[in-house]
Amino acid sequence: MNRAHLEWPFFEPEHRRLAQEVWAWARKNLGEHPETDVDRTCQRLVRALGEAGFIRYAVGGQAYGGAKETIDTRAVCLIREALAYHHGLADFAFAMQGLGSGAITLCGNEAQRARYLPKVAQGQAIAAFALSEPQAGSDVGGLSTLAQQEGGTYVLNGEKTWISNGGIADFYVVFARAPGSQGSKGISAFVVDADTPGLEVAERLEVMAPHPLATLRFRDCRIPRAQRLGEEGEGFKIAMQTLDIFRTSVAAAALGFARRALDEALARATTRRMFGQTLAEFQLTQAKLAQMAVQIDTAALLTYRAAWLRDQGRRVTLEAAMAKLTATEHAQQVIDAAVQLWGGLGVKKGQVVESLYREIRALRIYEGASEVQQLIIARELLKAYQKPEEVSV
Numbered sequence: 001m002n003r004a005h006l007e008w009p010f011f012e013p014e015h016r017r018l019a020q021e022v023w024a025w026a027r028k029n030l031g032e033h034p035e036t037d038v039d040r041t042c043q044r045l046v047r048a049l050g051e052a053g054f055i056r057y058a059v060g061g062q063a064y065g066g067a068k069e070t071i072d073t074r075a076v077c078l079i080r081e082a083l084a085y086h087h088g089l090a091d092f093a094f095a096m097q098g099l100g101s102g103a104i105t106l107c108g109n110e111a112q113r114a115r116y117l118p119k120v121a122q123g124q125a126i127a128a129f130a131l132s133e134p135q136a137g138s139d140v141g142g143l144s145t146l147a148q149q150e151g152g153t154y155v156l157n158g159e160k161t162w163i164s165n166g167g168i169a170d171f172y173v174v175f176a177r178a179p180g181s182q183g184s185k186g187i188s189a190f191v192v193d194a195d196t197p198g199l200e201v202a203e204r205l206e207v208m209a210p211h212p213l214a215t216l217r218f219r220d221c222r223i224p225r226a227q228r229l230g231e232e233g234e235g236f237k238i239a240m241q242t243l244d245i246f247r248t249s250v251a252a253a254a255l256g257f258a259r260r261a262l263d264e265a266l267a268r269a270t271t272r273r274m275f276g277q278t279l280a281e282f283q284l285t286q287a288k289l290a291q292m293a294v295q296i297d298t299a300a301l302l303t304y305r306a307a308w309l310r311d312q313g314r315r316v317t318l319e320a321a322m323a324k325l326t327a328t329e330h331a332q333q334v335i336d337a338a339v340q341l342w343g344g345l346g347v348k349k350g351q352v353v354e355s356l357y358r359e360i361r362a363l364r365i366y367e368g369a370s371e372v373q374q375l376i377i378a379r380e381l382l383k384a385y386q387k388p389e390e391v392s393v
């Protein structure tokens with residue numbers, strides 16, 4: 001694969017070294033993977049990625065096993081790009097450790113960080129992020145899981161769905177609201193250990209690109225107050241701050257899938273013969289390949305701009321939304337073009353492009369569907385237009 005983008009000024013020498021390391025590791029350790037037992041594969045991958053030292057980059061705080069004091073967004077993106085290129089489930093296993101523990105890194109107190117983060121970084125504990133509900137996906141403020149305070153405990157009742165790592169996680173960061181509260185106000189975040197009485201896996205969900213996923217049910221699930229993250233009522237802000245980091249990394253994963261699709265397309269187009277020449281010799285094919293390359297570079301520029309800005313300590317709501325929207329939509333088109341170039345073989349089960357076609361689809365939906373990203377971008381634009389003095393330059 002062409003990795004010329006590593007020369008871009010967004011990166012430090014340590015990022016370039018890390019990218020080489022993760023590519024070499026992925027090539028050596030991530031072969032073909034049967035999708036028969038995703039739970040076990042995922043558990044194995046989390047351990048392997050922890051032992052290889054990569055999950056440390058998705059965790060903040062060196063005292064707690066993190067590679068740095070804060071999450072290194074560029075490192076997370078480079079790792080996701082490389083893992084997605086080689087193995088969708090490996091990317092998922094890595095990403096969920098970060099998303100599932102991100103709220104603890106951002107808002108956990110010392111005891112909470114010390115209890116959870118080192119195990120997450122080493123791949124010894126599996127993390128999950130439980131925000132979505134059957135009636136509240138895009139509309140996060142509509143969530144209805146209740147957290148009723150009773151003395152020194154909170155009692156959780158409700159349902160969470162589409163929870164990645166649901167069923168195999170060791171703990172869930174759960175968002176629930178105070179009784180009587182509405183919208184984004186009154187939501188708090190809690191760390192709930194998977195074996196807490198009153199928490200059950202209500203249903204395992206199967207999707208087109210198999211990943212561990214579940215619906216969780218909370219029935220009078222009592223958790224100590226010490227398990228609350230941040231202040232009471234800060235949950236919505238915590239969820240959005242966590243998503244700001246990992247949204248950019250979804251763009252990086254899409255980029256990895258798209259780069260693999262382009263490589264697969266080049267390999268096929270240059271070897272498949274028809275009408276007396278190779279597929280690549282047709283100008284129609286060249287137009288497709290050119291379009292794919294442009295879509296990939298556009299996505300990469302937006303992704304690493306957002307990652308770099310965040311690593312400078314800047315707020316990246318707008319840039320992360322642009323990166324996620326562009327990278328996921330472009331990757332879908334690039335992968336579709338690769339399937340087309342592969343002809344009938346492109347839809348045959350077990351082909352790389354066939355699995356990429358299934359892998360990419362959910363990325364346009366989770367962590368904010370494309371339409372939600374468009375709304376965020378427009379909102380930020382309008383805000384900047386109407387109150388330019390509040391927008392830093």
Ligand SMILES: Cc1cc2nc3c(=O)[nH]c(=O)nc-3n(C[C@H](O)[C@H](O)[C@H](O)COP(=O)(O)OP(=O)(O)OC[C@H]3O[C@@H](n4cnc5c(N)ncnc54)[C@H](O)[C@@H]3O)c2cc1C
Pocket residue numbers: 128129130131132134136137138139161162163164165207211213362365366367368369370371372375
């Ligand atoms: C594979 C997978 C993994 C997931 N993992 C997690 C996880 O780990 N934790 C977690 O909490 N959640 C997770 N989710 C849930 C995910 O975040 C939600 O599916 C997503 O937010 C969309 O919510 P929804 O499915 O309820 O769709 P809905 O909210 O019903 O939206 C349906 C569609 O409506 C459109 N839409 C939405 N808003 C607007 C608008 N304002 N204007 C116009 N159109 C709009 C979009 O096209 C959207 O796809 C996961 C989902 C999937 C598919």
